[in-house]
Amino acid sequence: MHGNGGNISHRGDSLAIFHRLGFNVFIFDYRGYGRSDGVPGERGLYEDAATAWQYLVEQRGFAGNDIVLFGRSLGATIAAKLAAEVEPAGLIMESSFSSARGFAQAVLPLLSRMVVMRYRFDTAGYVRRVTCPVLVAHSPDDDIIPFQLGQAVYAAANQPKTFLTMQGDHNSGFLQSQPGYEQGLREFMSSRVFGGQEGVTKNN
Structure with a gap:
């Protein structure tokens, strides 16, 4: 699932990585992104993801435990x-x-105390309820989302979990982190997800 900027037409580099790793990929645009109609909002984004899951499981017949x-x-x-x-x-x-x-x-500490947040996007709260293996990847050089926020997400996750330290900026760090990034994904998928081993903290 892509971030706030762009749409699926801008994800070619990521798709190429997953292709090299031998994985089938289903990618979609949220409402209001790309060619998808509608206006994006927090609840709508969650609903779009749930609809994509239902499509894969109910219409295409994929088992949930085969989907990452x-x-x-x-x-x-x-x-x-x-x-x-x-x-x-x-x-x-x-x-x-x-x-x-x-x-x-983290980004605007003074301003954040004076405004009412319209959106929650409670990533740490959600990941506390996740029971499958989790990989959290983040770069200390991320120029948009501070590294410590990724560490907080990892701390909130349950075991088995893995932390992959990336390099480079927010939007292209996964490319600047090669070959360690791709190797980290491969190891997570082969040993943590489909190999049944306990997750450990990993730095690349």
């Missing part, structure tokens, strides 16, 4: 919310924040 949810930035929050409500094989959260409030406090 992936979300980047805002998409990580949406993926975590869905993972807390269904039973996927695994959850990958990249460059995520702990909550809308946590993000505001």
Whole structure:
């Protein structure tokens, strides 16, 4: 699930990585993104993710325990919310924040005390309810979402869980982190998700 900026037409580099890893990918645009009609909002984004899951499971016949949810930035929050409500094989959260409030406090601490938050996007709260293996990936050099927010998401997750330290900025860190990024995904999928081993903290 992609982040707040762009749409699925901008995810070619990520799709190429998953293709090299040998995974089938289903990608979609939320309402109001790309060619999808509607106006985006927090509840609507969650509903769109749930609809995508229902399509794969109910119409396409995929088993939930064969599906790994992936979300980047805002998409990580949406993926975590869905993972807390269904039973996927695994959850990958990249460059995520702990909550809308946590993000505001980290980036604009003074202003965050004076405004009422319209959105919650409670990533840490959602991931506490997730029972499948979790991979959290974040870069200390992230120029949009501070690294400590990714660490907070990891701290909130249950075992088995893995932390993958990336390199580079928010939007292209996964490319700047090669080959460790791709290797980290491969190891998580092969050993933590489909291999049944306990997750451990991993730095690349």
